[in-house]
Amino acid sequence: MTDGQKVGTYDFVAEPFHVDCNGRLTMGVLGNHLLNCAGFHAEDRGFGMGTLNEHHYTWVLSRLAVEMERMPKAYERFSIQTWVENVYRLFTDRNFAVLDADGTPIGYARSIWAMIDLQTRKPADLLTLHGGSITGYICQKECPIAKPGRIKVTDTAVVGAHKALYSDIDINGHVNSIKYIEHILDLFPIDWFASKGLRRFEMAYVAESYYGDVLTFSREAVSDDEYDIEIKKNNAEVVVRSKVMFGRRPSSPQA
């Protein structure tokens, strides 16, 4: 199998209600597309949710990092490539490239996934599952953004709160991975998205939250443009940690 066959490519258009006040695709919608691409790619190769659920396994997203030169504009066509970078016993690294209509990269993403046995709730050994067939898809393709780093929030003053309601909850009864992204970005002034630009966004999914849980948000400034976020549920357990980095690279066109 060539590396070309190992990479899945999926086409999108930035829909008019999926862009923000600056006419740019939102990070939440991009995150949704990335997760869908992961699903398509895995399903097409025999290790997707549909196949796994029959065998009582499911993928669980552990980390996501997205770094964009620019976000697609309303009505702009773009594509997302995804591939498996590494497979370890308990985790796999899946990377993404976001390309404009000409095939030029405008951003990249990295994600880390575990597989859970739905009956025992324990992680599965990816190297032995299905005879380790997933390792056949490992692909050496460049992903020139930093790996998700450690996020540590020491200032736990609460800067926002949200009660998880119907619209937050996914098919598994958990708060939707994408909804956390929206709630986190809502902690920032709207004009920053135009004046500074959102450059990098990281999520660490630590625990699940559920309908009725009160999510509280703490935010610590690492610099003027870099913020670490922690979400707790019901003032106790940490659910999500996130890093939000504003400020475009000097080279970035935001045209």
Added chain:
Amino acid sequence: MTDGQKVGTYDFVAEPFHVDCNGRLTMGVLGNHLLNCAGFHAEDRGFGMGTLNEHHYTWVLSRLAVEMERMPKAYERFSIQTWVENVYRLFTDRNFAVLDADGTPIGYARSIWAMIDLQTRKPADLLTLHGGSITGYICQKECPIAKPGRIKVTDTAVVGAHKALYSDIDINGHVNSIKYIEHILDLFPIDWFASKGLRRFEMAYVAESYYGDVLTFSREAVSDDEYDIEIKKNNAEVVVRSKVMFGRRPSSPQA
């Protein structure tokens, strides 16, 4: 032109992060698809946003009513048909059918739109615009659901509040039409969506709201299964009225 050519048909699949806790497409996502289909259909026929903006006009959604026998399930393929039912001087009626993969209708929607002159902010005369060419697309196709009715909320006790933040705001700087749908459905207990089922949803867009506006929600029970909602901004102007009807028709399969 035959009625077949006047109807636009667009294919979708219910994405895994677009379904609710019952594995059913959310009303917000369906609403987004309906509005996109309206846009595709109008653009393909020369009276879409892209064409209009060049001439300083834009479509404004005034009313939306959606009534479903059932919502598509996760990963289910479905299609949306849309057509123009009527054109009046200041408004046009656009209808929709939602079809399962076999082409059987599983729901319908009605919408009412005005066209605004962006320079004067006044409504445009649809019967004379572009030589009245939109009237050539009027189509006699069945839409067997009631038209949007009058919604009147007399009990204005506040049952919920939401401050409009970054994620709520669309490219025009207004709270996104779809976000209102999510916020309204969040007023109801999550188990109702499984036990009663959401049958009909109506929106009347009365005024715009903006970043930082505090939206307050009032809700009045017409019956155990029917609720009228009013959203005000900053405890003053009414922004949206909505009617939410639970309870499946006796004939409806929710399989």
